[in-house]
Amino acid sequence: xxxxxxxxxxxxxxxxxxxxxxxxxxxxxxxxxxxxxxxxxxxxxxxxxxxxxxxxxxxxxxxxxxxxxxxxxxxxxxxxxxxxxxxxxxxxxxxxxxxxxxxxxxxxxxxxxxxxxxxxxxxxxxxxxxxxxxxxxxxxxxxxxxxxxxxxxxxxxxxxxxxxxxxxxxxxxxxxxxxxxxxxxxxxxxxxxxxxxxxxxxxxxxxxxxxxxxxxxxxx
Amino acid sequence: xxxxxxxxxxxxxxxxxxxxxxxxxxxxxxxxxxxxxxxxxxxxxxxxxxxxxxxxxxxxxxxxxxxxxxxxxxxxxxxxxxxxxxxxxxxxxxxxxxxxxxxxxxxxxxxxxxxxxxxxxxxxxxxxxxxxxxxxxxxxxxxxxxxxxxxxxxxxxxxxxxxxxxxxxxxxxxxxxxxxxxxxxxxxxxxxxxxxxxxxxxxxxxxxxxxxxxxxxxxxxxxxxxxxxxxxxxxxxxxxxxxxxxxxxxxxxxxxxxxxxxxxxxxxxxxxxxxxxxxxxxxxxxxxxxxxxxxxxxxxxxxxxxxxxxxxxxxxxxxxxxxxxxxxxxxxxxxxxxxxxxxxxxxxxxxxxxxxxxxxxxxxxxxxxxxxxxxxxxxxxxxxxxxxxxxxxxxxxxxxxxxxxxxxxxxxxxxxxxxxxxxxxxxxxxxxxxxxxxxxxxxxxxxxxxxxxxxxxxxxxxxxxxxxx
Numbered sequence: 001x002x003x004x005x006x007x008x009x010x011x012x013x014x015x016x017x018x019x020x021x022x023x024x025x026x027x028x029x030x031x032x033x034x035x036x037x038x039x040x041x042x043x044x045x046x047x048x049x050x051x052x053x054x055x056x057x058x059x060x061x062x063x064x065x066x067x068x069x070x071x072x073x074x075x076x077x078x079x080x081x082x083x084x085x086x087x088x089x090x091x092x093x094x095x096x097x098x099x100x101x102x103x104x105x106x107x108x109x110x111x112x113x114x115x116x117x118x119x120x121x122x123x124x125x126x127x128x129x130x131x132x133x134x135x136x137x138x139x140x141x142x143x144x145x146x147x148x149x150x151x152x153x154x155x156x157x158x159x160x161x162x163x164x165x166x167x168x169x170x171x172x173x174x175x176x177x178x179x180x181x182x183x184x185x186x187x188x189x190x191x192x193x194x195x196x197x198x199x200x201x202x203x204x205x206x207x208x209x210x211x212x213x214x215x216x217x218x219x220x
Numbered sequence: 221x222x223x224x225x226x227x228x229x230x231x232x233x234x235x236x237x238x239x240x241x242x243x244x245x246x247x248x249x250x251x252x253x254x255x256x257x258x259x260x261x262x263x264x265x266x267x268x269x270x271x272x273x274x275x276x277x278x279x280x281x282x283x284x285x286x287x288x289x290x291x292x293x294x295x296x297x298x299x300x301x302x303x304x305x306x307x308x309x310x311x312x313x314x315x316x317x318x319x320x321x322x323x324x325x326x327x328x329x330x331x332x333x334x335x336x337x338x339x340x341x342x343x344x345x346x347x348x349x350x351x352x353x354x355x356x357x358x359x360x361x362x363x364x365x366x367x368x369x370x371x372x373x374x375x376x377x378x379x380x381x382x383x384x385x386x387x388x389x390x391x392x393x394x395x396x397x398x399x400x401x402x403x404x405x406x407x408x409x410x411x412x413x414x415x416x417x418x419x420x421x422x423x424x425x426x427x428x429x430x431x432x433x434x435x436x437x438x439x440x441x442x443x444x445x446x447x448x449x450x451x452x453x454x455x456x457x458x459x460x461x462x463x464x465x466x467x468x469x470x471x472x473x474x475x476x477x478x479x480x481x482x483x484x485x486x487x488x489x490x491x492x493x494x495x496x497x498x499x500x501x502x503x504x505x506x507x508x509x510x511x512x513x514x515x516x517x518x519x520x521x522x523x524x525x526x527x528x529x530x531x532x533x534x535x536x537x538x539x540x541x542x543x544x545x546x547x548x549x550x551x552x553x554x555x556x557x558x559x560x561x562x563x564x565x566x567x568x569x570x571x572x573x574x575x576x577x578x579x580x581x582x583x584x585x586x587x588x589x590x591x592x593x594x595x596x597x598x599x600x601x602x603x604x605x606x607x608x609x610x611x612x613x614x615x616x617x618x619x620x621x622x623x624x625x626x627x628x629x630x631x632x633x634x635x636x637x638x639x640x641x642x643x644x645x646x647x648x649x650x651x652x653x654x655x656x657x658x659x660x661x662x663x664x665x666x667x668x669x670x671x672x673x674x675x676x677x678x679x680x681x682x683x684x685x686x687x688x689x
Contacts, residue, residue: 005303005307013281013282016522017279020517021522022279025268135481143497145498153442171470175464185494186497187445191484195485196484197437199352199357200380202249205353205400208436209351209442210437
């Protein structure tokens with residue numbers, strides 16, 4: 001059945017393309033991901049990056065309503081994390097997936113392997129990240145062993161521990177430099193600010209289905 | 221004779237509340253878009269690239285679909301092809317039935333609106349819940365969306381409060397934060413219970429078989445994470461060649477739709493859960509839908525298949541801003557709808573839609589893919605005239621006009637008579653009832669009386685005077 005439809009659709013496309021009116025366009029300096037053009041693209045967003053990747057990332061993230069902390073030491077990162085999650089039921093990526101030995105201050109945290117109702121009950125989700133995009137203040141989170149998608153999704157508060165090494169200038173560069181990392185995961189989520197909606201009278205509502213509050217802690 | 225479209229448009233024009241809502245939403249979205257455009261270095265060049273990528277893709281659509289299918293299969297997804305909307309619905313109902321699914325949670329999908337998937341699933345005894353806040357409210361109200369990205373632009377917060385109070389039995393509120401909280405709680409339970417998630421796709425990436433979905437609320441993430449089966453229903457035109465292209469399209473889409481630099485959640489699906497994953501669907505199905513798209517591809521409006529459904533042309537369109545989305549009578553409203561609907565459903569039943577435009581070009585100016593919407597509307601008007609019977613008086617009148625207008629002397633003489641006739645009918649410089657065929661034009665507005673002298677006459681007099689002095 002589907003096989004027939006496949007043939008029929010592809011045949012119709014071949015026939016349609018004989019009469020299709022598709023305007024001619026030119027290639028221009030199309031960016032296709034080779035290193036030279038990646039460098040060119042990087043230059044494109046140059047002026048706004050004068051303060052450095054980390055400053056730009058913090059600026060963009062804060063503009064989105066993310067609470068971002070820049071801590072001088074791993075110890076300070078852990079203290080900050082402990083303070084943010086204080087009194088909340090914690091859901092977390094596996095300990096070996098968190099930088100700065102963050103798991104040390106959240107003993108007994110629920111993990112992504114726990115029953116879903118138990119995970120849904122958590123008050124905070126703690127993750128690292130696979131990359132942080134300076135251009136847009138975004139976090140790149142890949143699903144995989146120990147890095148369940150639910151951790152950054154179900155709780156009303158999401159805390160992400162970010163290392164300066166995670167920072168990349170642009171999304172284009174992340175896609176270009178690391179296709180294998182992306183290919184290795186069944187899903188990738190790029191989080192750009194808290195969950196939001198403007199569906200009712202365009203009035204901004206925060207925390208609709210995903211976390212309404214995001215805390216980013218960057219260490220040394 | 222009043223057509224169904226005219227009746228709907230007239231009703232919308234008389235709806236004051238709709239105008240308040242449309243003015244507020246379209247103006248704000250338009251403003252946000254213009255501001256956001258400035259935040260992208262070289263926006264125009266990104267647009268050019270995006271347009272080029274889409275047009276090239278359409279030129280090689282068959283090969284692109286074959287390659288995309290191959291990558292999807294490598295990623296472990298199952299691929300289905302659907303000739304029509306009914307076929308797509310049947311395929312999805314079969315997937316659900318075979319997997320023993322009783323509850324479906326849906327992300328926002330225009331394609332599923334187009335095929336009436338909800339009705340098909342419900343007919344098979346399966347419960348379907350829309351999870352986008354706007355679409356959920358549309359479903360509660362048994363209504364239809366009226367904007368591509370703002371489905372309930374036609375409703376006030378009081379409407380929503382009352383609706384939730386009646387249908388969800390919660391205390392009345394007109395505080396949007398409270399209303400969203402009601403929906404969050406109710407839908408959270410649905411996400412946890414649903415056995416199958418259904419979404420559309422914003423983009424499918426040919427080079428690696430990635431399905432890209434964007435949502436601001438996070439419902440797209442929920443329905444692709446929690447249920448054990450995920451079905452993607454996507455039109456065959458929703459492809460982009462590479463991840464580098466995807467980056468561009470995501471930037472254009474967010475800026476054009478809501479004025480964001482990026483939508484809050486960009487979800488990239490690479491197939492079902494893998495060994496070691498703690499969550500994610502066990503099965504991912506991708507249904508590739510034609511449903512009239514190859515018919516559009518064969519003709520003058522092939523270009524419209526490059527549309528990324530951002531809704532910017534709706535916000536810019538003076539006609540949409542006056543009549544709203546429901547008047548267009550189908551799933552896709554606004555300038556894009558005036559092209560897509562006749563293309564998908566046949567021009568005969570939607571002959572008046574291409575006429576619902578002033579051809580001012582505002583849609584083309586804001587389109588992130590720079591689609592030449594006015595050109596396509598004109599081409600469809602020609603088709604509509606050929607396909608539908610025109611009154612004899614109109615045909616004869618236009619023929620006579622063509623004969624006169626192509627002969628300068630006859631034209632000048634005719635205009636002289638016309639000026640006299642019109643000026644004789646004018647009161648204080650305005651004509652409220654024009655004679656003959658022109659009466660339709662003055663049925664709802666007045667016509668300014670023509671000047672006593674034409675520009676040509678005045679120019680000739682001026683030249684004569686200057687040469688004399």
